[in-house]
Amino acid sequence: xxxxxxxxxxxxxxxxxxxxxxxxxxxxxxxxxxxxxxxxxxxxxxxxxxxxxxxxxxxxxxxxxxxxxxxxxxxxxxxxxxxxxxxxxxxxxxxxxxxxxxxxxxxxxxxxxxxxxxxxxxxxxxxxxxxxxxxxxxxxxxxxxxxxxxxxxxxxxxxxxxxxxxxxxxxxxxxxxxxxxxxxxxxxxxxxxxxxxxxxxxxxxxxxxxxxxxxxxxxxxxxxxxxxxxxxxxxxxxxxxxxxxxxxxxxxxxxxxxxxxxxxxxxxxxxxxxxxxxxxxxxxxxxxxxxxxxxxxxxxxxxxxxxxxxxxxxxxxxxxxxxxxxxxxxxxxxxxxxxxxxxxxxxxxxxxxxxxxxxxxxxxxxxxxxxxxxxxxxxxxxxxxxxxxxxxxxxxxxxxxxxxxxxxxxxxxxxxxxxx
Amino acid sequence: xxxxxxxxxxxxxxxxxxxxxxxxxxxxxxxxxxxxxxxxxxxxxxxxxxxxxxxxxxxxxxxxxxxxxxxxxxxxxxxxxxxxxxxxxxxxxxxxx
Numbered sequence: 001x002x003x004x005x006x007x008x009x010x011x012x013x014x015x016x017x018x019x020x021x022x023x024x025x026x027x028x029x030x031x032x033x034x035x036x037x038x039x040x041x042x043x044x045x046x047x048x049x050x051x052x053x054x055x056x057x058x059x060x061x062x063x064x065x066x067x068x069x070x071x072x073x074x075x076x077x078x079x080x081x082x083x084x085x086x087x088x089x090x091x092x093x094x095x096x097x098x099x100x101x102x103x104x105x106x107x108x109x110x111x112x113x114x115x116x117x118x119x120x121x122x123x124x125x126x127x128x129x130x131x132x133x134x135x136x137x138x139x140x141x142x143x144x145x146x147x148x149x150x151x152x153x154x155x156x157x158x159x160x161x162x163x164x165x166x167x168x169x170x171x172x173x174x175x176x177x178x179x180x181x182x183x184x185x186x187x188x189x190x191x192x193x194x195x196x197x198x199x200x201x202x203x204x205x206x207x208x209x210x211x212x213x214x215x216x217x218x219x220x221x222x223x224x225x226x227x228x229x230x231x232x233x234x235x236x237x238x239x240x241x242x243x244x245x246x247x248x249x250x251x252x253x254x255x256x257x258x259x260x261x262x263x264x265x266x267x268x269x270x271x272x273x274x275x276x277x278x279x280x281x282x283x284x285x286x287x288x289x290x291x292x293x294x295x296x297x298x299x300x301x302x303x304x305x306x307x308x309x310x311x312x313x314x315x316x317x318x319x320x321x322x323x324x325x326x327x328x329x330x331x332x333x334x335x336x337x338x339x340x341x342x343x344x345x346x347x348x349x350x351x352x353x354x355x356x357x358x359x360x361x362x363x364x365x366x367x368x369x370x371x372x373x374x375x376x377x378x379x380x381x382x383x384x385x386x387x388x389x390x391x392x393x394x395x396x397x398x399x400x401x402x403x404x405x406x407x408x409x410x411x412x413x414x415x416x417x418x419x420x
Numbered sequence: 421x422x423x424x425x426x427x428x429x430x431x432x433x434x435x436x437x438x439x440x441x442x443x444x445x446x447x448x449x450x451x452x453x454x455x456x457x458x459x460x461x462x463x464x465x466x467x468x469x470x471x472x473x474x475x476x477x478x479x480x481x482x483x484x485x486x487x488x489x490x491x492x493x494x495x496x497x498x499x500x501x502x503x504x505x506x507x508x509x510x511x512x513x514x515x516x517x
Contacts, residue, residue, distance in 0.1 A: 049432070053428075330433070330436050333433075333436065334429070334432075334433045337429045337432050337433065338429055341425045341428065341429050345425065352425075353425045353426045353429065355426070356426065356429055356430075357426070357429075357430050357483070357487065358429060358430055358433035359430070359433040359434055359436075359479050359482070360433070361436070361437060361475060361479075373475050375475045375478040375479060376478065376482065377478075377479055377481075377482025377483060379482070389482075390481075390482035390483075391481060391482065392472075392477070392478050392479075392480070392481025392482045393478050393481075393482060394472060394473060394478050395473065396473055396475075397473035402447070403475075405447050406437070406447060406448060406475070409437065409439070409445045409447060409448050410436060410437050410448075412439075413435065413436055413437060413438070413439040413440075413448075414436045416439065416440065417432075417435050417436055417440065
């Protein structure tokens with residue numbers, strides 16, 4: 001193995017191809033052991049960058065229940081038939097084999113912050129630092145008629161890509177001629193602000209080709225479209241005028257889960273397919289461990305290193321973080337890089353960047369080829385101790401095929417950046 | 421270890437669109453090994469552009485002059501990866517050396 005070559009490329013490289021000497025932990029200069037729960041965009045990025053930027057001096061254990069990575073970005077396109085499940089499914093093999101991350105398949109059941117241990121598969125794993133990147137869970141407290149089982153079989157949220165994405169796709173394919181589809185959107189904050197509106201476009205695109213007399217009712221718990229508003233309004237108006245009906249400020253009052261009779265703030269509807277996206281919280285394990293903010297089901301952190309505001313030795317990443325930034329995949333990866341950099345510096349006794357800055361972009365497809373974006377640089381604000389949008393950010397002027405091409409490149413590159 | 425972690429983190433957030441240089445997409449060119457002066461010039465053009473809806477204009481306007489200079493230096497010092505080698509064969513090349 002050629003250490004010199006690795007050093008040269010590893011030092012210069014952000015996303016180097018191959019770091020052979022990372023495959024084995026370099027134990028003579030070990031800085032410590034970081035355990036990461038959750039291998040989504042935040043957790044997997046943290047694993048890869050901890051190994052890469054510490055040049056193998058940090059041992060990384062990554063705990064994940066799913067055997068493979070399934071991307072929420074691009075998953076809406078499966079509904080239109082423009083992508084399939086293989087497109088968004090990716091292996092952890094490179095992280096394991098080339099980056100020397102120890103990947104454990106299992107569900108972390110408990111965190112013991114006193115002993116600095118995680119319980120998984122009847123085992124206890126000790127850590128120097130713990131990163132919790134377990135994403136979101138669903139809050140059924142105000143939807144007592146609903147539960148995870150009904151969502152998995154009958155009324156999908158499809159808000160974690162995978163089997164429910166395919167369930168919803170199948171339901172659309174067997175929709176009666178001229179049938180009615182409903183999407184319900186929870187109040188902010190929720191994962192992926194533009195996601196529900198992109199989904200409306202993808203479902204409408206499918207209906208327009210295959211069931212043009214069908215209707216799509218978008219019941220939004222918010223008073224208006226929460227992201228890229230003029231672009232989605234225009235897409236619905238120009239591309240799907242007889243299909244999409246947008247109903248703002250529509251809270252769910254009641255739901256018959258058998259007949260799909262839905263009562264909202266404004267009326268009663270009988271649906272043939274219902275995609276119900278429930279209100280969300282930080283993952284259950286974070287709540288059970290006591291990592292949530294005092295009055296909110298999201299976790300407050302120090303934005304310089306993503307350390308929990310509640311329990312020392314634990315860091316949080318991704319959608320669970322209580323932040324001004326949107327709950328996007330790109331943000332989760334950037335948080336992971338700030339966190340990885342800070343953990344390495346802290347364990348090595350070096351200075352942590354006092355004012356991190358990163359770029360964020362999110363693309364949405366309005367049909368099978370055209371996309372739109374929202375982009376912003378986010379900058380640490382030392383006064384508010386938060387990440388704030390820098391001037392200059394914004395959205396596309398119009399949807400375009402060029403941005404559809406950019407969106408495809410974005411997807412390929414973010415998957416490669418996260419998983420190596 | 422990398423001296424300037426600020427620039428390193430910021431630069432890595434650009435890779436989500438620009439990629440790490442292993443695959444080149446003409447529509448969003450790779451940044452590794454880009455000439456420093458050219459990089460700065462392009463960023464100035466983006467910053468001064470009136471096309472406020474263009475994605476790169478939006479990013480460039482959010483950065484400071486100093487960050488642009490540091491990014492230019494940082495990317496110019498990177499090696500551009502071998503575009504044809506697949507992961508596995510590149511690894512074998514490394515080990516064979």
